[in-house]
Amino acid sequence: MNDPIKKFIQEHREAFDNLEPSADVLERLKAQLRPTPVVKKSFFKRYQRTNWLAAASLLVGMICIYLLTERQGQGETPPDNSLAAAKQPIPAATAEPIVVLPTAADSLATRTKSHPAANEGSALPKKRENLHVADMKRTKPAPVSLAVRLADSSSASIRLAAILEIEQSGKMDDKIRTMLSTTMNKDANTNVRLAALDVLSRYLQDADVAAVFASSLATQDDPLVQLGIVKVAAQIDHVGIEEALFALARSPYTFAAVKDEVYAVLLNQNKL
Structure with a gap:
């Protein structure tokens, strides 16, 4: 497809080439093409905030050292002048007589001398201890x-x-x-x-023990104990045992395991 504007420009190219831009336009283009110089800042300008922080930390450290030194100075005890005062002679006019107070040992010795019966009290702890041991022997529980x-x-x-x-x-x-x-x-x-x-x-060799087992089979209500007695009954030849075994076998309340054991004993004894 032919473009009439494009065709017109191509035919009259020479008429357009004689036009040049103004000097202002060229100057602005040159200014834009020039590289912008990089301005380097000094170390202190770049880290100005860090400098303030360092100065503040130094100031705080100095204040802490000052306070610690001040407290240590206040905590020191003043020199003791008691020794110096003790070395000074006491004037004769103001000197007071020295009073010697009796000690606890002296007072105890005095009381002992004035009251001879007090010496007997020292034997009381031993007597009480002996009484306590005797009471323990008397109160020993008797065997149950x-x-x-x-x-x-x-x-x-x-x-x-x-x-x-x-x-x-x-x-x-x-x-x-x-x-x-x-x-x-x-x-x-x-x-x-x-x-x-x-x-x-x-x-089991005791006849009275065999009678105990025979009567126990008739009254025993614990299945585990019934099983134990039935196993023991297999070693006893007693009329009461035989009757008790048949009673267990016929009872509807006997456990199945107990009945099985009863039948096994009766079969071994050829009583079925």
């Missing part, structure tokens, strides 16, 4: 009996310790057998019941 400890419902450990003492003693009489039987059947703690059962099972 096995029956009391087995009946102690406040602590299962006390009852277990009593059963352990019976086991270590190796004795079994009517009184101990009755206490262990009561504990095995009526104690509130299963571990205590089993401990009593274990001690009684060591005396």
Whole structure:
């Protein structure tokens, strides 16, 4: 596409070339093309704020040193003039007689001499100490009996310790057998019941112990203890034991594990 303006300018180029800009325009262009000189500031002008901060820090440091020096000077104690005053002679007219005060040892010696009975008080602490030792010996608690400890419902450990003492003693009489039987059947703690059962099972050769197990099978309400008695009953040949085993096998309230153990014992003894 032809542009008439462009074509006109190309045809009359020589008429436009004779025109030149004015001198002012050239001067302004030259001034713009000249590089601007870089003015270097001095060190103190560039860091003028830093100089003020350094001067202020120096001033504060000098004030602190002055205050510390002043306080140390005030804290010094004035020279003691008491020695110098002591060295000065006392005038004869103003001198006073020196009074010697009695010490505590002197007063004690005086009281002791005037009151001989006071010497007897020194033996009182020893007498009181001897009386205290005698009282402790008299007030020593008496050993608690096995029956009391087995009946102690406040602590299962006390009852277990009593059963352990019976086991270590190796004795079994009517009184101990009755206490262990009561504990095995009526104690509130299963571990205590089993401990009593274990001690009684060591005396199966005693006919009275076999009777205890027979009666316990009929009244025992703890399944774990029932299992223990059934296992012990397998070693006892007693009519009461056999009847108690059949009663457990027929009872609808017997636990399944106890029934299984009862049937196993009866089968081994050929009683089924």
